[in-house]
Amino acid sequence: MVRRSASILSRLLANPSSPFTAPSRSITYMPRPGDGAPRIVTLIPGDGIGPLVTGAVEQVMEAMHAPVHFERYEVRGNMRKVPEEVIESVKRNKVCLKGGLATPVGGGVSSLNMQLRKELDIFASLVNCINVPGLVTRHENVDIVVIRENTEGEYSGLEHEVVPGVVESLKVITKFCSERIARYAFEYAYLNNRKKVTAVHKANIMKLADGLFLESCREVAKNYSGITYNEIIVDNCCMQLVAKPEQFDVMVTPNLYGNLIANTAAGIAGGTGVMPGGNVGAEHAIFEQGASAGNVGNDKIVEQKKANPVALLLSSAMMLRHLRFPTFADRLETAVKQVIQEGKCRTKDLGGDCTTQEVVDAVIAALE
């Protein structure tokens, strides 16, 4: 009897929060009159798994009666540029939800994702890589926010062939962009009670370019004495991520390193199918899956309709918060996390066998 109690005790202590108590707070929101007016959001389903997962979001929004209307636009990755009316729609609505646009390899067609970000000056990309309760991974205590500069760096798209067989690709780092991404990262840490900001760089090799990035980060760090600031070289960073991820909190990076770090962090925390993320500028915001799903997922997943909608659902919860509908965001996140926690309905990348539609139905059933 004593031994059984002892084993039950040890199991209880090891798993103190096993029944998932949704944080139902008696909430002290006081909306302004008129806050319930519906908002219009531009919707770009895109290619590959894009239409599947945006269809999932549309169904869940409908089920929640969220005050959001979608203006859908067909854009494909092999178009030469993003259609004018789409850009105008995003400028008008200020918020956009995107499935994913396939970027063809080579060929000289510039990425439409990049074009959108540059034209709307959406300079910060944010991915929150965090262990989802109930989803077992090899790494625990992962809670990393990767803030990545979105408009310059290696993605400037300035390449030319000097002579046949010799190509130069320009990586551009400017003080202006580095300063504003550093400012955004520290402001994010301040507003969200984060303790540490880590700058990721390779300034031992690219002394001037990444050196300029680091200088800007150091200057901004002086204004935030309550937040720890440190720097890490990107190769060591990748190793530390997979060895001891709990040492990282907020990471601010230039464009390319951010892409790689975000995907690595997403992978150790549960996969790119579940991490929410978004892109924000001074005036506009685009929400999409946190880390790219290998461009837009492989064809087999599309055919079998087994794409994981969780990442885009959590990103649409971020979008609801951005649009000042916090209660709807809470409900959506709670339902999604409950579905993952229960573990019955998971797509292939999480170890299950469900289709996208089955996950959507489970989420809708879990809404309160």
Place this chain on the structure above:
Amino acid sequence: MSRRSLTLLKNLARNANGSGIQTRSVTYMPRPGDGAPRAVTLIPGDGIGPLVTNAVEQVMEAMHAPIFFEKYDVHGEMSRMPPEVMESIRKNKVCLKGGLKTPVGGGVSSLNVQLRKELDLFASLVNCFNLPGLPTRHENVDIVVIRENTEGEYAGLEHEVVPGVVESLKVITKFCSERIAKYAFEYAYLNNRKKVTAVHKANIMKLADGLFLESCREVAKKYPSITYNEIIVDNCCMQLVAKPEQFDVMVTPNLYGNLVANTAAGIAGGTGVMPGGNVGADHAVFEQGASAGNVGKDKIVLENKANPVALLLSSAMMLRHLQFPSFADRLETAVKKVIAEGNCRTKDLGGTSTTQQVVDAVIAKLD
């Protein structure tokens, strides 16, 4: 030995969900520039006002919240609000108020009401709910009282017809009734509330409260998924103390709202802990949810034993209103933890702590 393990197990199981107070991993994506500090007008006021507003100032400082206060001295016996205070509120759009004492009788109109009318803060909101760890006679209380703030019995239009005979006008307009009903249903929609109850006395005041009810019914038609019902105010007071769990959101004209809010606050733990605020189309004024008996007794002021919890929770509402949700979460979590632990409570909650001790406990619990 085994019996002790069993009780240990039971205690552990009960606390396994924590004291219900969790920190969320939140997915906020602020806009660039959202961290810029905001100015908030601060009116300490009379009585317990300066004590509790000072508590808020200390906690905001400890959290490094991006707020700075513009303090103005206003007292209840002034004949009207100083114009610089009104200008400050118009500029900052948000105000935190301790409490302004309204003298009984005497013909001096209430400065609280004047503030609400001039800024057209037409909705007053009080959230009355059981706090974890604070035992009361009533459980499962979670009522939001939305009260029309500008007309009704508080129109302030009284005259003496002949010596010894006074008429007091209660004014109900379609415009104001409609907008408070719209606000109440919008609140219920945005906050996933299932039921809105209109409180009235239309059997007696057939035209006045009848107009209020008509407006509520019209707005209810636009929200088919929210249950709407009506209750006469005397029955309402009785039902509140008998079966409070039947109420969710309540929309009321001015006077009934005052009484219902105070009753609901009392059954859920007291006016010392309920947060609330007043909002209009352009401005918002945050203060204790339900009035603390005008501004509290003199003895509480002398001994510095006023309960700062209500104003701290209202300032958390204010932080959310200013779009600083993380700071609001931290403040609310710290305050609720202090109450749940029960070591540090003021007299109205059954303890003997002073205001400063409660403030220190909250600051210690901030993470």
